[in-house]
Amino acid sequence: MCIDHSVLTVKADAPFLYVRPGHFVIVGGDRDHIEQGDWWMGQVIFCExxxxxxxxxxxxxxxxxxxxxxKWINADEVTDVIWSMDGWPTSTPIYEKHKG
Known part of the structure; x- marks a missing residue:
């Protein structure tokens, strides 16, 4: 009997890939900034x-x-997206054309 002893690694998508106008985001850099309280919350107005x-x-x-x-921020400055009000993102990127 073969047993797989490899470690399973799951690479999560960057949080900014699913951000749309209207979403609330946490902006603050790395974990050290967040622990020091050097972060802020904002609502996305426009995505470029x-x-x-x-x-x-x-x-x-x-x-x-x-x-x-x-403020204008770089996408990689988004450390987290607040999903509690609008649910989890779909598995496809947000910029896929809507079927209609």
Missing amino acids: GSARHPKIPSLFQVADVDSGAI
Whole structure:
């Protein structure tokens, strides 16, 4: 009988791949910044794709929920997406054309 002793590794998608306008996001860099309280929450207003891959977001226009300030951030600055109000993302990227 063969037994597989390999370690299962699951690579999760980057959280920014599923962000759409209206979503709430946590912006704050790495884990050290979050533990120090150096993070903020914002609501996404607009998603901008890159020149090479226009369907993959590279910049977000985000409104800070505390101050109301509107900021442009790089997509990799999003450390988490708040899914509790709108459910989990589908398995396909958000920029897939809607069938209708």
